[in-house]
Amino acid sequence: MIQSLQGIGMTSPRTRERMINRLMEQGISNNKVLDVIRNTPRHIFMDEALASRAYEDTSLPIGYNQTISRPYIVAKMTELLLESSGRLAKVLEIGTGCGYQTSILAQLVDNVYSVERIAPLQKKAKDRLWDLKLKNVSYKHSDGGWGWPDYAPYDGILVAAAPPEIPEMLLQQLAVGGVMVIPIGNRSGSQQLQRVLRTETGYEVEELESVVFVPFQSGRK
Numbered sequence: 001m002i003q004s005l006q007g008i009g010m011t012s013p014r015t016r017e018r019m020i021n022r023l024m025e026q027g028i029s030n031n032k033v034l035d036v037i038r039n040t041p042r043h044i045f046m047d048e049a050l051a052s053r054a055y056e057d058t059s060l061p062i063g064y065n066q067t068i069s070r071p072y073i074v075a076k077m078t079e080l081l082l083e084s085s086g087r088l089a090k091v092l093e094i095g096t097g098c099g100y101q102t103s104i105l106a107q108l109v110d111n112v113y114s115v116e117r118i119a120p121l122q123k124k125a126k127d128r129l130w131d132l133k134l135k136n137v138s139y140k141h142s143d144g145g146w147g148w149p150d151y152a153p154y155d156g157i158l159v160a161a162a163p164p165e166i167p168e169m170l171l172q173q174l175a176v177g178g179v180m181v182i183p184i185g186n187r188s189g190s191q192q193l194q195r196v197l198r199t200e201t202g203y204e205v206e207e208l209e210s211v212v213f214v215p216f217q218s219g220r221k
């Protein structure tokens with residue numbers, strides 16, 4: 001356990017530092033985000049066979065046809081959430097996946113509510129976060145298109161899979177003054193990262209860069 005958390009060789013502190021330098025070159029500037037990424041062992045979120053590639057800026061398979069997002073995209077989405085909102089007491093995450101993004105959020109906000117439609121992926125993620133002693137996370141096995149109404153409204157919502165348009169239930173569960181970061185696009189075509197701010201009177205949508213995410217799928221597995 002200790003060994004796997006610390007990492008050796010390709011997962012060493014020096015390898016991680018190279019990843020941080022790359023993120024800074026790519027425009028990530030929030031020091032809190034960079035520090036948390038520097039100190040989080042990304043290699044424990046993937047199969048051992050792929051662990052040596054954990055600090056490359058690439059998405060990698062995590063089973064069930066899903067991928068762990070590139071470090072740049074995790075950093076960018078986290079930075080966008082943090083810079084546009086005040087205190088993030090409650091953040092809803094759709095798409096727990098392997099739990100890497102969840103672990104980054106858990107170290108920067110008060111409480112994370114993470115929804116995933118594929119049960120075994122979520123189970124593994126939960127175990128990893130437990131090993132990392134990140135206990136401010138609640139998990140729900142559900143179709144994220146419904147959000148998680150019990151704890152709404154959320155100061156932040158981060159969506160890690162791309163729907164063709166912003167799900168209505170997620171808009172409803174965003175607090176006034178809250179921010180949602182979400183990739184929008186269809187399966188084959190291009191996808192775009194969007195930031196949605198809820199104001200007293202409605203929603204402001206900002207279109208950011210092009211991105212590549214797995215599709216947002218309905219139903220549970």
Ligand code: SAH
Nearest residue numbers: 068069095097098101117143144161216217
């Ligand atoms: N941030 C995750 C990304 C995982 S990929 C990570 O770093 O590992 C996106 C995840 O979203 C997948 O696990 C997929 O199963 C999940 N997903 C897709 N559509 C969903 C939906 N409607 N509700 C909940 N999860 C969904």
